[in-house]
Amino acid sequence: MxxxxxxxxxxALWDCNSECVGNDLVLVLVVVTALSFDFTNGFHxxxxxxxxxxxxxxxxxxxxxxxxxxxxxxxAFLSLSVAATIASGLVDTGLVTLTVVFAxxxxxIIWNLLTWLLGIPSSSSHAxxxxxxxxxxxxxxxxxxxxxxxxxxxxxxxxxSPVIAALVAGTGTWLLYRISRSMSDGARSHGFRIGQIGSxxxxxxxxxxxxxxxxxxxxxxxxxxxxxxGATATTPFWVILSCGLAISLGTYMGGWRVIRTLGKGLVxxxxxxxxxxxxxxxxxxxxxxxxxxxxxxxxxxxxSIIGTGLGKxxxxxxxxxxxxxxxxxxxxxxxxxxxxxxxxxxxxxxxxDAGIVIDLVLLVAVAATIYLRSRQSRVGQDNVNxxxxxxxxxxxxxxxxxxxxx
Amino acid sequence: MNSWINxxxxxxxxxxxxxxxxxxxxxxxxxxxxLGLHGGARAQTxxxxxxxxxxxxxxxxxxxxxxxxxxxxxxxxxxxxxWAIYQSGHPHK
Numbered sequence: 001m002x003x004x005x006x007x008x009x010x011x012a013l014w015d016c017n018s019e020c021v022g023n024d025l026v027l028v029l030v031v032v033t034a035l036s037f038d039f040t041n042g043f044h045x046x047x048x049x050x051x052x053x054x055x056x057x058x059x060x061x062x063x064x065x066x067x068x069x070x071x072x073x074x075x076a077f078l079s080l081s082v083a084a085t086i087a088s089g090l091v092d093t094g095l096v097t098l099t100v101v102f103a104x105x106x107x108x109i110i111w112n113l114l115t116w117l118l119g120i121p122s123s124s125s126h127a128x129x130x131x132x133x134x135x136x137x138x139x140x141x142x143x144x145x146x147x148x149x150x151x152x153x154x155x156x157x158x159x160x161s162p163v164i165a166a167l168v169a170g171t172g173t174w175l176l177y178r179i180s181r182s183m184s185d186g187a188r189s190h191g192f193r194i195g196q197i198g199s200x201x202x203x204x205x206x207x208x209x210x211x212x213x214x215x216x217x218x219x220x221x222x223x224x225x226x227x228x229x230g231a232t233a234t235t236p237f238w239v240i241l242s243c244g245l246a247i248s249l250g251t252y253m254g255g256w257r258v259i260r261t262l263g264k265g266l267v268x269x270x271x272x273x274x275x276x277x278x279x280x281x282x283x284x285x286x287x288x289x290x291x292x293x294x295x296x297x298x299x300x301x302x303x304s305i306i307g308t309g310l311g312k313x314x315x316x317x318x319x320x321x322x323x324x325x326x327x328x329x330x331x332x333x334x335x336x337x338x339x340x341x342x343x344x345x346x347x348x349x350x351x352x353d354a355g356i357v358i359d360l361v362l363l364v365a366v367a368a369t370i371y372l373r374s375r376q377s378r379v380g381q382d383n384v385n386x387x388x389x390x391x392x393x394x395x396x397x398x399x400x401x402x403x404x405x406x
Numbered sequence: 407m408n409s410w411i412n413x414x415x416x417x418x419x420x421x422x423x424x425x426x427x428x429x430x431x432x433x434x435x436x437x438x439x440x441l442g443l444h445g446g447a448r449a450q451t452x453x454x455x456x457x458x459x460x461x462x463x464x465x466x467x468x469x470x471x472x473x474x475x476x477x478x479x480x481x482x483x484x485x486x487x488x489w490a491i492y493q494s495g496h497p498h499k
Binding site: 078079148151152156160164167168169171172175176179180182183184185186187188190191192195198199202205209272275276279280281282283284286287288289290291292293 | 409410411412415416418419420422423424426427428430431432434435436438439441442460461462484487488490491492494
């Protein structure tokens with residue numbers, strides 16, 4: 001709610017005519033929902049930057065999430081070439097309404113929370129894109145989706161990026177072990193842990209730059225749709241600040257369940273592998289955004305971690321864990337789309353502001369249910385690094401490992 | 407290059423990604439190796455390739471200068487990339 005205290009939004013709405021009055025309530029709900037999504041985006045993705053540093057004890061869990069949170073905030077301000085990039089080229093933005101944006105966000109939030117409950121690192125960007133596409137199809141039909149853009153900008157890069165990241169991280173891992181083979185284990189771990197802090201910080205910065213902008217783009221789109229700002233207007237400052245704060249706060253909460261899967265579940269990681277993984281992730285994310293691809297940080301980070309398992313002789317990649325993730329990735333777009341379409345259909349059937357309010361109540365109820373369910377098998381900073389024992393339910397080892405504590 | 411995959415961008419991402427994403431940490435590792443070089447006669451005492459010390463700094467002056475050079479290149483590359491992101495994100499300034 002940060003932005004509403006300054007005058008920017010009020011003055012932007014100044015020349016709204018009377019029929020906008022109903023929309024202003026909806027706009028506020030959309031902005032709040034967008035910031036909530038940004039928050040889930042933050043804690044869902046903390047592991048992308050910090051899981052390997054936490055696993056190798058380069059950083060303590062609390063310091064890792066704190067550092068990552070601050071750097072996400074800095075990253076949000078680093079690059080402002082946003083506008084409505086998330087939707088343009090994917091859907092016909094002329095057909096997008098506030099209800100569509102809201103329903104799309106609902107789809108993204110629910111999928112993010114579900115995968116977080118299961119400890120699966122899935123793409124927050126795909127969840128958001130899926131939700132918006134589903135809601136658009138429900139509102140205007142399949143022709144409103146630019147399928148070619150969806151494939152060439154989202155689906156094909158999503159398939160390629162983990163492979164490229166794995167190649168880079170695998171090469172890096174091989175090089176690091178080769179170069180440092182004459183060093184003692186102690187000196188090697190110590191040195192690469194220092195390097196890890198730097199490389200993990202870069203990934204956090206890149207995450208803030210990439211992912212905070214996606215929500216900024218959504219809020220900007222909502223403001224344009226509502227005629228609160230002109231179609232060519234730049235993103236207002238309060239949008240940048242509130243999105244940066246939301247993702248930063250979410251990151252600081254630490255998505256411990258996902259961190260655990262990435263840091264302990266996929267590959268047993270040593271410091272050189274951690275540094276190789278994070279350097280590869282940072283390089284691939286930053287290079288791709290330079291070429292105009294807005295990649296999923298999650299896909300890249302996961303590919304990098306698998307790559308470090310392939311690049312080190314004798315290291316083992318738990319392919320059953322990787323397989324579960326890949327399955328979740330395939331389902332992310334369609335699942336979020338189905339929820340987004342359902343949320344739109346419900347809001348549309350009820351009609352008007354009431355439809356959106358009822359949607360929101362349902363969304364809060366689902367979120368609360370998932371949160372309460374997560375309390376039954378809590379993963380926190382105290383048990384995030386416990387020995388990986390589970391294959392089916394990633395949350396199970398966490399509870400059995402800590403029977404005495406709350 | 408076709409309309410589904412921008413092959414030009416793809417191979418550039420792969421090649422530059424390898425140079426930067428694997429090369430820079432490798433340079434960091436070389437810097438650590440140089441930093442760990444022993445100065446003077448101590449270097450020969452172990453007889454084998456492995457050193458038995460966990461210390462990061464070995465004491466060789468030439469090693470330290472070489473290490474500093476490696477670390478500086480890594481830092482400069484990171485600084486440049488952050489600057490480049492900032493530049494591309496603020497086109498009118």
